[in-house]
Amino acid sequence: MSIPTITGVALGGRADAPLLLLGPSLGTSATTLWAAAADALAADFRVVGWELPGHGHGAPTSVPFTMADLARGVLALADELAGDSAFHLAGDSVGGAVTLQLALDAPSRVLTAAVLCSGARIGSPDTWHERAATVRASGTGAVVAGSAQRWFAPGFLDREPARGSALLHALQGADAESYALVCEALAAFDVTERLPEISAPVLAVAGERDVPTPPSSLRTVADGVRHGRLVVLDDVAHLAPAEAPHEVARLLIDHAGGGRTHD
Template sequence: MTPELALTRLGGAENGRPLLVVGPSLGTSVAALWDRCARLLADRFDVIGWDLPGHGSSRPAAGPFTVAELADAVRAAAVERAAGRPVAYAGVSLGGAVAFELATRPEPFGLLVAVASAPRIGEPASWHERAALVRRAGTPVMVESSARRWFAPDFTERDPSTAGALLTSLAQADRWSYAWACEALAAFDRSGSDGAGAVPLHVVAGEHDPVVPPAAAERIPATAVRVLPGCGHLPPAEVPDAMAGLLAGLLLTREATP
């Protein structure tokens, strides 16, 4: 079942600017994750974010969904808003899995960026275990472990406001939608791809990410792999300046390419 995804303009305006669609990580709202990064891009791009079912502004899912179905919904939203403009996509973790899925049928996207993500993330058994735990105990049970897994060392002390907003979005997520997202990740596997898609696919890793460490990211077939220093699993929130600069460079280079 293709889920309904709420969209939020995070920066910029339509008025002919290139469209950048950004996607969230499991357990985060797209606004909490991308807000500061999007504002840094707003003078050149129209930045639209989507929320996972039951997260942020999206309604809870009515039933199970797959990463491919998330990609279909993101693609449909981009087609509706493209209006002849250049369109790019960047997503984090589960949102990055959507980038790998979009690579199989990229229109209307001319550039894809997978952040802190991989063609296969983790092991199916661990995702099913997490889904069962969250169905039983709710999403607040994930807050403590996610704080350790998401952020670079000392980030919560350096930026408690941003860390707090992200962890609050996790605690407020719908337990059933979160569990179905875990099961979508359990079933997701694009590891057989050679990375030679119709459009550029860039991979971005966080220096301190334990989920997709730089060494693992560098083995992913892609147009290019970049490692951002000083961050963990959520680069747009942890190092928004560096993430915005990287994306702007990729987007502007892509625009200038005949």
């Protein structure tokens, strides 16, 4: 195992604003998933997305890693950006899992945490190992159709064809081995019993239509941590930052105490 080098992508905001790190879902890039929400977040934060290995601008890797290794990589990125200052953290799916891991491993650094369409455990080990094998054998193109069904609520691709297409192209362009290694890290991830250790305020955001991480998964997080709140978004599936960017941005600003007044 090794600590992956995590690449950051500037998504807006002033350099002297509070740092908000945004984590991706498996198969997405920081830009394709978070750009629309980041436009609204930039008035309150220095917004930086982070990439999974082999996704977006992230460097590919063939070295196995754990979710704790990914969290250490994200913390190293935060050190580069803000020294030892505390920061706000949000992530969708695997990005949410890393958010929980980092809140456990570096509690003094996380001001607030937001976990979107994610969980303290996601899926089953067998399912993740099967997907890793599929992608190693046939590339990420083999999972595009299934991901399109899981990622988006009915009607989203008709309403937002450009955003949906960009996300699916990011998946097809992801490095197969890096993708498989993320699957294997997810197979071993389960912090359910450790949720009570998390002291940072946690916002858990669920998509009403999300099958991989349904509202019950986010309820477990919100109820398990010391200071948790659950919000369920109507007509949203697994990629809330892309499907409901303005609502997600409002929730994150309110959760972090951005202080802006919303209409």
